[in-house]
Amino acid sequence: MSKTRYSRQVLLKEIGTQGQEAFRRARVLCIGAGGLGCPAAQYLAAAGIGTLGLIDPDRVDESNLHRQILFGTRDLGFFKAEAAAARLRELNPEINVRAHVDRLSARNAQSVLSQYDILIDGTDNFASKYLINDAAVKLGLPVVFGSISQFEGRASVFWAKEGPCYRCLHPHPPKAAIQNCAEAGIIGAVAGVIGGIQAMEALKLALGALRPPSLRLLLGELCVVDCGSLSFSSFGIRKNPACPVCAGAPESIELVDEPLLCAATTDPQSLEIPEVTAEELGHASTPGTVFIDVRERSEWRLGHIPGALNWPLSELRAGEEFPLPEPPSRIVLYCQAGIRSREALRLLNSGAARLDASAPGYYSDRLCHLRNGILSWNGPLAR
Ligand SMILES: [Zn+2]
Structure with a gap:
């Protein structure tokens, strides 16, 4: 030494x-x-x-x-x-x-x-x-x-x-x-x-x-x-x-x-937030399903679900509109661990943020978020 x-x-x-x-x-x-x-x-x-x-x-x-x-x-x-x-x-x-x-x-x-x-x-x-x-x-x-x-x-x-x-x-x-x-x-x-x-x-x-x-x-x-x-x-x-x-x-x-705990059904609010798990989604993208990644752009660049669109929660919070290419049959919001995507879903359903041309809550029956976020995703990632 x-x-x-x-x-x-x-x-x-x-x-x-x-x-x-x-x-x-x-x-x-x-x-x-x-x-x-x-x-x-x-x-x-x-x-x-x-x-x-x-x-x-x-x-x-x-x-x-x-x-x-x-x-x-x-x-x-x-x-x-x-x-x-x-x-x-x-x-x-x-x-x-x-x-x-x-x-x-x-x-x-x-x-x-x-x-x-x-x-x-x-x-x-x-x-x-x-x-x-x-x-x-x-x-x-x-x-x-x-x-x-x-x-x-x-x-x-x-x-x-x-x-x-x-x-x-x-x-x-x-x-x-x-x-x-x-x-x-x-x-x-x-x-x-x-x-x-x-x-x-x-x-x-x-x-x-x-x-x-x-x-x-x-x-x-x-x-x-x-x-x-x-x-x-x-x-x-x-x-x-x-x-x-x-x-x-x-x-x-x-x-x-811990995100599993966040999604615990003991929280009455969580019952109102429709969610989907990575297993339910499978690894292939289903026609008609649009993924929206609500993480920030720097996180998005490091790897995201292939085909996903990026709409950072910070922009969503600012009340901007987000253009969708075509009316999807299902919209899956996701973030890193499932906390921000829940918040994004809540904002969209409350009308505080809007998807393109939609009245508040227009797509609400088609919106869900990915429980536990991209951390639970075992499929390929795009950069
Ligand atoms: Zn202690």
Whole structure:
């Protein structure tokens, strides 16, 4: 291990050579190699975290480059996990960097997460955040949480063994569509601020028993940073004795891909939203069926159902009309996970958005949305 490389942090009495050795032994997984994962992983690699994993199924898109700082123009089209790993190995050849080109799901969560001691949540969707939380509670692992939108960022440490989990704060995912970066917009530097906080918390966690009380963990506390007005606020989070996940026995936790929960029929509103599953659709396009992809254009470009039209929810919300080539017998709306398409369907049925030449609700008997979105689609994708 190079002494010079880490000399400036080993100088700190809270770290020292023992702390550096703890960093070398630590295994940290960044879930999502995007706006948060890039800066977090960069600092962790530089600090000498011995095993650093990155899991992300996506490829680098040009619209990522303003905030996903491990990537350059030459990485466009390559898998994020692999491009980030290559950059990190260049930064620090002394550490072991692992790339998992995969989407975290209920199927693989336990086998992937159990290879690590500390998790960094750098995802931008609720399905992943709830899955990470539930799997982490089951495995007893701490999660360094982060989320960003527009000028605001949030960070916390969730660790059911020592404090609250994410579901103690928000027991269930929201039913309504929540915008992600592709829709709401984001300043890259905000991702840097929150990703940096996440790296710092992961380093404190990596110190384990060596961590002095002066290095306080962001546990039981939600830090909210408004980079627009530059204000920091923090909110206490208590462990919920009735938490649906961490109040029970960890071994009895069942991992679920959360969009399934969103579509649960216990929600009376969901009964009014006609939906179709990928199995019901089959892989071939049926004559008379029109697919409308309501994700943003950058998401659409990375892969969509062949023949689908693109009508981003942001434009649909703005009340624009959407021209249809010919009156279809069925219109299937879809998005990434089935949350935005539900919202789009609701807007169309309420008359807040209109398909070409239709009076409000004109096509309502032919509209449905794809439950669980393109994530559930096993057929071919077009680019
Ligand atoms: Zn909990």
